[in-house]
Amino acid sequence: MRLERHAYLDRAALLCYLATVVALTSVHDLRVLGAALALTLAVAGGGALGLMRRVVLAVGPFCLVVSVSYAVLTIPSGQFSGGYLVLVNLRVAVLTSLTFLVMERVNLARALGFSRGLLYVVTLATSQALTLRRVVEDYRLALKGRTLVRLGLRDRYRHSAASAARLLAKGLHQSGEIALAMRARGFFDDTSSR
Amino acid sequence: MHIPDGFIAPVVYLPAYAVAAGAWAYAVRRVQASLDENTLPFLAVMTAAAFVLMMVAIPLPGGTTVHAAGIGLLGVLLGVWTTFLSVSLVLLLQALLFGAGGITALPVNALAMGLAGGASAWLAFTGLRGWNGRVALFTAGAVSVLVPALLIALALGIQPLVAHAPDGTPRFFPFGLSVTLPAVLLPHLIVAIGEGILTVIAYRYLAALRAPRAA
Numbered sequence: 001m002r003l004e005r006h007a008y009l010d011r012a013a014l015l016c017y018l019a020t021v022v023a024l025t026s027v028h029d030l031r032v033l034g035a036a037l038a039l040t041l042a043v044a045g046g047g048a049l050g051l052m053r054r055v056v057l058a059v060g061p062f063c064l065v066v067s068v069s070y071a072v073l074t075i076p077s078g079q080f081s082g083g084y085l086v087l088v089n090l091r092v093a094v095l096t097s098l099t100f101l102v103m104e105r106v107n108l109a110r111a112l113g114f115s116r117g118l119l120y121v122v123t124l125a126t127s128q129a130l131t132l133r134r135v136v137e138d139y140r141l142a143l144k145g146r147t148l149v150r151l152g153l154r155d156r157y158r159h160s161a162a163s164a165a166r167l168l169a170k171g172l173h174q175s176g177e178i179a180l181a182m183r184a185r186g187f188f189d190d191t192s193s194r
Numbered sequence: 195m196h197i198p199d200g201f202i203a204p205v206v207y208l209p210a211y212a213v214a215a216g217a218w219a220y221a222v223r224r225v226q227a228s229l230d231e232n233t234l235p236f237l238a239v240m241t242a243a244a245f246v247l248m249m250v251a252i253p254l255p256g257g258t259t260v261h262a263a264g265i266g267l268l269g270v271l272l273g274v275w276t277t278f279l280s281v282s283l284v285l286l287l288q289a290l291l292f293g294a295g296g297i298t299a300l301p302v303n304a305l306a307m308g309l310a311g312g313a314s315a316w317l318a319f320t321g322l323r324g325w326n327g328r329v330a331l332f333t334a335g336a337v338s339v340l341v342p343a344l345l346i347a348l349a350l351g352i353q354p355l356v357a358h359a360p361d362g363t364p365r366f367f368p369f370g371l372s373v374t375l376p377a378v379l380l381p382h383l384i385v386a387i388g389e390g391i392l393t394v395i396a397y398r399y400l401a402a403l404r405a406p407r408a409a
């Protein structure tokens with residue numbers, strides 16, 4: 001019963017987040033967006049600095065390229081607007097920090113629990129992504145550890161292609177293994193599972 | 195190629211959500227027809243593989259690298275609708291967990307990369323493989339980069355037209371089509387060549403491994 005209540009709260013929070021995103025992209029007032037960013041950081045509390053660091057790492061390069069390009073292209077023609085640059089960067093910062101904050105506080109798995117099939121796919125995909133990511137990193141380090149000189153373009157292509165192919169082959173193999181494991185545990189016997 | 199939140203206007207992303215929702219529903223129905231105890235884990239693990247595939251580096255001459263999208267390979271191996279669902283789930287996880295690409299850009303990214311990219315790769319492959327297998331695979335990889343790049347350039351380039359202040363100042367992405375088309379497409383021409391080569395070699399590795407293929 002308590003778990004169900006938490007699930008409802010998570011779903012409500014997710015819906016509120018989506019509504020807020022639509023609202024924030026419909027507002028072009030710097031004061032409103034500034035207040036939204038301040039509120040987001042206030043809710044983050046002690047984690048506000050870490051949150052902003054994640055935001056800068058995630059969207060900083062894209063925003064920097066757009067902002068610099070905008071300045072370079074519009075200053076000579078006199079069409080430059082500093083207000084626009086503040087508006088767009090502030091909006092990106094608010095939306096991205098809000099996304100990170102909500103994802104920290106909301107249990108995504110519980111929020112998606114209304115569909116057992118979707119929950120299963122998301123949970124399995126996330127866990128498998130971490131495993132497969134380690135495989136790719138292992139291959140990269142293995143190649144690095146076995147070569148003394150910088151490899152040529154052809155060899156680097158072969159390594160990338162082999163990693164990609166191995167990743168898919170491993171994925172295909174693991175999906176079969178997981179299907180057998182789930183069947184053995186009776187997951188597919190429950191007709192309400194999808 | 196990912197667009198973060200805040201650069202796409204609601205007048206574009208809300209209709210894009212409507213179109214994507216229809217496409218997702220159709221894709222689920224198509225895949226669900228064969229969704230059973232084998233295909234459900236298959237979809238989940240292929241989504242994970244697609245997620246990680248986007249971390250594989252494509253080497254470029256000069257020592258730099260860009261990241262593969264792997265959509266050409268997925269389109270050829272999994273077909274259009276499974277690729278669309280897998281790539282959409284990847285984009286959702288990337289947007290929510292890593293802030294790479296935003297929740298407002300999700301339908302545009304999903305339709306461009308997952309649906310148009312997957313469909314163009316599959317069409318190129320099925321259309322050309324009778325003539326030359328390698329050319330078909332290379333073209334599939336290349337168009338899976340170029341078609342989404344074109345669509346994303348269009349989506350970005352129309353922002354100043356559809357969302358601007360009364361004095362003409364942009365409110366979302368600031369550059370028109372005259373800037374976005376060359377700025378997005380020209381670098382992606384090089385990426386497309388790399389993705390094409392990667393698709394050919396990776397497919398041949400997979401064939402050598404005798405991996406089962408789901409069309």
